[in-house]
Amino acid sequence: MRLAAIDIGTNSVHMIVVRVRPDFSFEVVDREKEMVRLGAGGLDGKRLTPESMTAALQALSKFQRLATSHQVDEILAVATSATREAENGGAFLKAIERKTGIRARLITGTEEARLIHLAAVYGVDTPKPAVVIDIGGGSVEITRGTGREIEFARSFKMGVIRLTERYADSDPIASRDERKMVAFISEQADRYLETIVAAGYDRVIGTSGTILSLGTVATAVDRGIAPTEVRNLRVPAKSLRKLRKAVVDMTLEQRMHLPGQDPRRADLMVAGAILLDTILRRLGADEITLCDLALREGVLLDYIHGHRKHIARVDRYPDVRRRSVIELAERCSWEAEHSRQVAALALTMFDFTKRIHGLSDREREWLEYAGFLHDIGNHISYEKHHRHSHYLIKNGDLRGFEPDEIEIMALVTRYHRRATPKDDHPGQEDLSKPLRRTVEILSALLRLAETLDRSRHGVVRGIEMRERLGEIRIKVQAVGDAELEVWAAHKQAKALEEALGRRIRIEKAPYRKGLKAVNTELTRQKLPRNPRRIR
Structure with missing residues (x-):
């Protein structure tokens, strides 16, 4: 069976296409992403802008064609913080279905956190309790649990687009705005993080673009060369703290030329660095392990776990009729x-x-x-x-x-x-x-x-x-x-x-041996998927 999972995020839209193996693991066939900044100006109950919705719809149309070219059996799409909070989020979901045929499911912050945790502990083997952090454009998800059980799962409205729009309106960021940002983060998450610290954890895992980008740049600065593989890459907390101290004094132009930097993320890097460093400090973490699996992989894993019988049937009967x-x-x-x-x-x-x-x-x-x-x-x-x-x-x-x-x-x-x-x-x-x-x-x-x-x-x-x-x-x-x-x-x-x-x-x-017996097995005739109209 082939599946496509789409994550309609605040900052970007991602799709992954996979083939589900007989053991219900999966292998990636294709992946694609577009930075659409859907949440720009549309958070805190505001409206998604026509420009951002058009960019997202164009990306999703392309994704739909790509999924069709791979002959996927299901497209699983979820929408997160930007769509969840926008006044016109419902209208946007209807426009997606009308223009692309994709039915996107609006998920809660807690559900988003749960799915991200599933992906992270799948990608980074951790039998002991781990903390998973995902920094998105509109929200941050923080969980604690193992591969079998999630004890704590919360979503906070303090993603990098939201923090940048609120506090980082100068370049470089003013010291007073940095302090205000840290105070806001602490006000939102400190009590929850104290609960996690009290429960204990074995390691911290970081997922999604902001954390992966920060980890890549911090490693490139330390080693003089950007890492070629980020999954399971361990990044010292002190390296991320050093990076934060550096970028708060940099202009956008300077940040764009950092080693390992994706220039498209440079404008959100300051908020991301302050946010990640603050969370790691509150946790008392010495390092963070990077994982390139996130929400879309979690959507896939959740679907596979709940639809094993259906997946086996699809593999046995590939013809939809x-x-x-x-x-x-x-x-x-x-x-x-x-x-x-x-x-x-x-x-x-x-x-x-x-x-x-x-x-x-x-x-x-x-x-x-x-x-x-x-x-x-x-x-x-x-x-x-x-x-x-x-x-x-x-x-x-x-x-x-x-x-x-x-x-x-x-x-x-x-x-x-x-x-x-x-x-x-x-x-x-x-x-x-x-x-x-x-x-x-x-x-x-x-x-x-x-x-x-x-x-x-x-x-x-x-x-x-x-x-x-x-x-x-x-x-x-x-x-x-x-x-x-x-x-x-x-x-x-x-x-x-x-x-x-x-x-x-x-x-x-x-009955005579040698006579062709009645074949009661289900034959698999190769018939056209879209047969011509019968007269």
């Missing part, structure tokens, strides 16, 4: 072995009679899926279950099918017992004459196939068919007693006789 049929069948507590047996028998007869009915692989696929779903109406009641099956298929949220295809499969199941198709029946009357003919043939095949597993014991292991002089002879190869199947087949053969214009004779014969 087949998968949605199986999901509907499972929701309706289908009799899997019986349904597969009936579908396989129906397909065997379809293939043998193809020269007569002239239908294609498209119709064959409809027959197979109708075979899987023909008895799901039992989920409601056995009485009139063929009608219930018809209703459930039409209203079962089958993905990848056109409305006419769903109607045909529903009608085929509707006519697998009791009445045969009539042109004036609901659903039938809306179909073209060729499609009404298709329903007649497929339902007749399904009706006969159903009788050949009448006992639901799978005694029919193969069928041998021959046509001669206007008659089709079906030899039922069975193990054990198949009298019930042959008797039921004789009773229901008339529908197929009328559909094909041939007499049907059914005989029972012992």
